[in-house]
Amino acid sequence: MSTTEFPMSVARRQAFLAGAKATIPLIVGAIPFGILFGTLAEPSGLSALGALAMSLIVFAGASQFIALGLLSAGAALPVIIATTLVVNLRHMLYAANLVPRIRHLPQRWRIPMAFGLTDETFAAVSSHYLQQEDDKALHWFYLGSFLAMYSNWVFCTALGVGLGKMFPDMTRWGLDFAMSVTFIGMVVPYLRSTPMWTAVIVSGAMAIATAGMPHKLGLMVAALCGIATGLSLQLLKRRTSAEQANSGVDKSEEAAQ
Known part of the structure; x- marks a missing residue:
């Protein structure tokens, strides 16, 4: 070797x-x-x-x-x-x-x-x-x-x-x-942010609500609902942060002028 x-x-x-x-x-x-x-x-x-x-x-x-x-x-x-x-x-x-x-x-x-x-x-x-x-x-x-x-x-x-x-x-x-x-x-x-906690809460609630679905399909419905909710909140959070950053840049440019 x-x-x-x-x-x-x-x-x-x-x-x-x-x-x-x-x-x-x-x-x-x-x-x-x-x-x-x-x-x-x-x-x-x-x-x-x-x-x-x-x-x-x-x-x-x-x-x-x-x-x-x-x-x-x-x-x-x-x-x-x-x-x-x-x-x-x-x-x-x-x-x-x-x-x-x-x-x-x-x-x-x-x-x-x-x-x-x-x-x-x-x-x-x-x-x-x-x-x-x-x-x-x-x-x-x-x-x-x-x-x-x-x-x-x-x-x-x-x-x-x-x-x-x-x-x-x-x-x-x-x-x-x-x-x-x-x-x-x-x-x-792994639950370190609001989108993560929300995804868990939504998926848990949906799992309970769909527990009666045949062939355990409720598990997939709950997972998809949790993912969609968490992802939507994460994208919204990023968009809000980007808008705030752009707003800060605009204000800085106005102050410079």
Whole structure:
């Protein structure tokens, strides 16, 4: 290895470990969620092997729970696929946010990054991206976060499958509440302006108002309403600031004359 390559290897390793470390608090909240999925698998009609395969191949917590519910209700496969697809549409918003930072990467990087794009990894990576404007090892940070979350999810699924056989009543322990707390912890640190707070309030209100919509479509309606409101307020804020700046320039020119 040449002397020019070694520093980059160190930077990659440090970025990888930093990504895994940044995701640990989110992993803690996801642990009971993964265990709960494993315990629910067999009572819902999914075999232990099927549960592990779903976590390995699908790797989408909320969608996996929805799939279990539909499976236990006897829903057809096309209905399950379509419903989980709608729920996962939020990842398009995540991807659109990250594209400017990863479009230079080759396909061999972008494919696994797309597979590993979860709520937790997006939260950890977005925070890091905001702090590091020019870092050539950012995709290694992403990889560290993704693999930490992925290995935890698969392990917790396997643990849940085993515990589900030992303690059949684990589904009544309220473990799913931990994920709600985790999502709140992911969102709150980013609420630093009026448009952000307004977007959260509007999307939350719309999520409650549209909770009865079929196939969880209310989630997308709430997300779109929140985004539209926040973006409109942000653009209005920028326009007001620009007008005030122009007004200040005009007054300065008048005073100079």
